[in-house]
Amino acid sequence: MTPRLYLLQRGTAFVMVPLVIVHLAVIMIAIQGGLTAEEILARTRGSVSWALFYGLFVLAASLHAGIGMQAISREWFGLGQRAAAISGHVFILLLLVLGLRAVVGVYGI
Amino acid sequence: MSAGTNNALQVKVWRGDADGAYESYEVPQQENQTVLDVVTYIQRHLDAALAYRFACRVGVCGSCAMTVNGRPRWTCRTHVSRVAQNGTLEIAPLQNLPVIRDLVTDMTPFFEKWQEARGRFVPGEGPRDTLAQVPPEQTERAAASAAIECINCGVCYSACDVVAWREDYLGPAALNRAWAAYNDVRDGDRTGVLKAVSAASGCNNCHTHQSCAEHCPVTLNPTFSIAGLKRATLKASLKGEL
Numbered sequence: 446m447t448p449r450l451y452l453l454q455r456g457t458a459f460v461m462v463p464l465v466i467v468h469l470a471v472i473m474i475a476i477q478g479g480l481t482a483e484e485i486l487a488r489t490r491g492s493v494s495w496a497l498f499y500g501l502f503v504l505a506a507s508l509h510a511g512i513g514m515q516a517i518s519r520e521w522f523g524l525g526q527r528a529a530a531i532s533g534h535v536f537i538l539l540l541l542v543l544g545l546r547a548v549v550g551v552y553g554i
Numbered sequence: 555m556s557a558g559t560n561n562a563l564q565v566k567v568w569r570g571d572a573d574g575a576y577e578s579y580e581v582p583q584q585e586n587q588t589v590l591d592v593v594t595y596i597q598r599h600l601d602a603a604l605a606y607r608f609a610c611r612v613g614v615c616g617s618c619a620m621t622v623n624g625r626p627r628w629t630c631r632t633h634v635s636r637v638a639q640n641g642t643l644e645i646a647p648l649q650n651l652p653v654i655r656d657l658v659t660d661m662t663p664f665f666e667k668w669q670e671a672r673g674r675f676v677p678g679e680g681p682r683d684t685l686a687q688v689p690p691e692q693t694e695r696a697a698a699s700a701a702i703e704c705i706n707c708g709v710c711y712s713a714c715d716v717v718a719w720r721e722d723y724l725g726p727a728a729l730n731r732a733w734a735a736y737n738d739v740r741d742g743d744r745t746g747v748l749k750a751v752s753a754a755s756g757c758n759n760c761h762t763h764q765s766c767a768e769h770c771p772v773t774l775n776p777t778f779s780i781a782g783l784k785r786a787t788l789k790a791s792l793k794g795e796l
Contacts, residue, residue, distance in 0.1 A: 448791035520719035
C-alpha cells in the first residue's frame with residue numbers, strides 16, 4: 446500500500462467517524478414510537494442536506510472499503526498486485542452504484 | 555553432557571525440505587538445558603546427518619532461530635524448562651523462509667529485503683571538514699538507538715502474519731533497520747529510505763498485529779519503528795518529496 450492509499454483510507458475513516466455517529470443517533474431517535482417506510486420517505490424526500498450527508502457517506506465508505514478489499518484480495522485471496530487493484534476498483538464502483546442509487550431513491554433527487 | 559535428571563525429553567524434529575516430516579528422538583533431560591543443546595545432542599549422538607545452524611551460542615549472532623512448539627525463538631537462549639510441554643518439544647525450521655534442509659532455512663529473501671528497504675548507510679557528498687556531532691539526547695539518535703540492536707535472527711520475519719500473506723512484504727526486520735537508517739542524521743539520502751519503504755510492498759502494509767515485538771528475542775519493537783516510517787512517509791508524501 447502506497448502512502449497515498451494509506452492517507453485516503455485513514456482520511457475516509459476520519460470523515461466517517463461523525464457521519465456514523467449522526468447516522469446511528471438519527472436512527473435511534475427517529476425510530477422511537479415506530480416508523481413506517483412511508484413516514485421515513487415523507488421526511489427524507491427533497492432534503493438536499495441529507496442527500497449530501499449520505500452522498501458523502503457513500504463516497505467515503507466506498508473508497509475506504511475498496512482500498513481494504515485490495516489488501517484483502519492480496520493477502521487472503523492470494524491475488525497479484527494488479528489483480529488486487531482491479532478487485533479494489535470494482536468493489537469501489539459496486540458500492541458507489543448501490544449506495545448512490547439508495548441515496549437517489551430515499552431522497553428523490 | 556553432564557549428568558542431570560533421568561527424565562527423557564520426547565523431541566520431534568523436522569527432517570527434509572518443505573515436503574519433509576517430523577522424526578522423533580529421545581533426549582536426556584538436563585537442568586539448565588537450552589533447545590540448542592537438545593538439537594546439538596541429537597546431531598552428535600543420535601543422527602549425525604541433522605542439519606542446523608548456530609555459531610555463538612550466547613544470543614549475539616542470531617543464527618540459531620527455529621520454530622519451537624509453534625513459536626519462533628532463538629534456541630541458544632531458550633531454556634527447555636520454559637518451553638517444553640509435558641516433556642515434549644517440536645522443533646521446526648523458521649516459517650516464511652524456504653527450507654533448505656532439516657532446520658536450515660534460506661535467509662536470502664530476508665537479507666535481500668534489507669537491501670530493498672535501503673537499510674544501509676549512504677554517505678553525503680564529499681569529505682566533511684569536521685566529524686558529525688550526534689548528541690545522545692537528540693530525537694533522531696534516540697529513535698535509532700531504540701531500533702539498532704537487531705541481531706538479524708529472522709524471528710520477527712517468521713512471526714509476521716503479513717509476510718505469511720504476501721511474500722513481497724519487506725517485513726519487520728528490514729523496516730526496523732530502515733527506520734534506524736532514516737534516523738541517522740549523517741545519512742546523505744534520508745528521503746531515499748522513505749522512497750524505498752513507501753513502495754507497494756512497504757511499511758503501510760503493516761497491520762500492527764505486533765507479533766514481531768511479541769517474539770523479538772532482544773525485545774525490540776519493530777511495530778513502533780514501522781509506525782514511525784508510516785508517519786514519515788505520509789509527511790514526505792504530502793510535501794511531494796516521494
